[in-house]
Amino acid sequence: MKKFLIALMSVGALIAGAAQAELDNPGGIGGVESLRGGSQLEDTRPADSFKKYPREQTVQDSYVYQPPLIPHSIRSYEVSLNANKCLACHSWKNAKDMGATKISVTHYINREDAVLADMSPRRYFCLQCHVPQADAQPLIENNFEAVDSLKR
Ligand code: HEC
Ligand code: HEC
Known part of the structure; x- marks a missing residue:
């Protein structure tokens, strides 16, 4: 007991x-x-208010191999099965005429490390890696600083 x-x-x-x-x-x-x-999982949280994306700005400092932030507005730029607006300015063919930076060679390399004749499919959806620069406050504090030799 x-x-x-x-x-x-x-x-x-x-x-x-x-x-x-x-x-x-x-x-x-x-x-x-x-x-x-x-x-709560079942509640729909009110959406955050829209961030401001200044139309034209200079690219902010970034760390080596960081996908550079987008220094311009991307409102209504379509990236879908049918169209990739980003490439209209950033492809090697168009970049010069549009005064845009051309995508770097890494965007032509597939995951087997083969260099392709055209953009690698895994780089097609630009916004997976590149985000526009917004006047947003960081969610957590960050005091990252590049070493002197790599400062831009
Ligand atoms: C109408 C032309 C145009 C379109 C469309 C466009 N861009 Fe740009 N982009 C530019 C120009 C011009 C610059 C500025 C280049 C500079 O100042 O060095 C730029 C800069 C950038 C940069 C910074 C590159 C650097 O110098 O480090 C990134 C990243 C970028 N764009 C990504 C994108 C993405 C992603 C899209 C699609 C959602 C896109 N752009 C659509 C014209 C365009
Ligand atoms: C898987 C992530 C990824 C995707 C998807 C991607 N990028 Fe990038 N991008 C990067 C990284 C990382 C860099 C910086 C290092 C480098 O150049 O490879 C970069 C660099 C760039 C640059 C600057 C090149 C330079 O010479 O300074 C431009 C412009 C750019 N990307 C545009 C684009 C566009 C436009 C697309 C879609 C068509 C795209 N990227 C898709 C990761 C990505």
């Missing part, structure tokens, strides 16, 4: 512990806590 009571008490303690752990979840039970705040 004594053993049974002890077993019963430890099961009780486990259940209480689990309930406590759920209550400690800052996103709520089943919720998600992210850098942008907490929300």
Whole structure:
């Protein structure tokens, strides 16, 4: 009988512990806590307000191999199966006429390291890697500084 009571008490303690752990979840039970705040999985969080993307700006400093930020507005530039607006200015063929930087050779290399005659499919969706520069506050503090020899 004594053993049974002890077993019963430890099961009780486990259940209480689990309930406590759920209550400690800052996103709520089943919720998600992210850098942008907490929300319940079933709730639709109000959207953040639009960021401002200044129309023309200079490319901000970046670390080596960072996909450079986009220094211009990209509103209504289509990138889909049918069209890639970015390439209308950034392809090797068009870049000079458009006064844009041409995509670098890495954009022609596929994942087997073969250099292709045309853009590698894995680079087609530019916005997977390149994002426009917005006047947004960083979500977390960052005091990255490039070494002197690599400063632009
Ligand atoms: C109408 C022409 C045009 C279109 C369309 C366009 N760009 Fe640009 N882009 C430019 C020009 C011009 C620059 C500025 C080049 C400079 O200042 O050195 C630029 C700069 C950039 C840069 C910075 C390159 C650097 O010098 O480091 C990136 C990245 C970029 N664009 C990405 C994109 C992406 C992604 C798209 C599609 C969503 C796009 N651009 C569509 C003309 C265009
Ligand atoms: C998988 C990630 C990825 C995708 C997708 C991608 N890029 Fe890039 N891009 C990079 C990286 C990383 C760099 C910087 C290093 C380099 O040049 O490879 C870069 C560099 C650039 C540059 C600057 C080149 C230079 O000489 O300074 C331009 C312009 C550019 N990309 C445009 C584009 C456009 C336009 C597309 C879509 C058609 C695109 N990129 C798709 C990762 C990507």
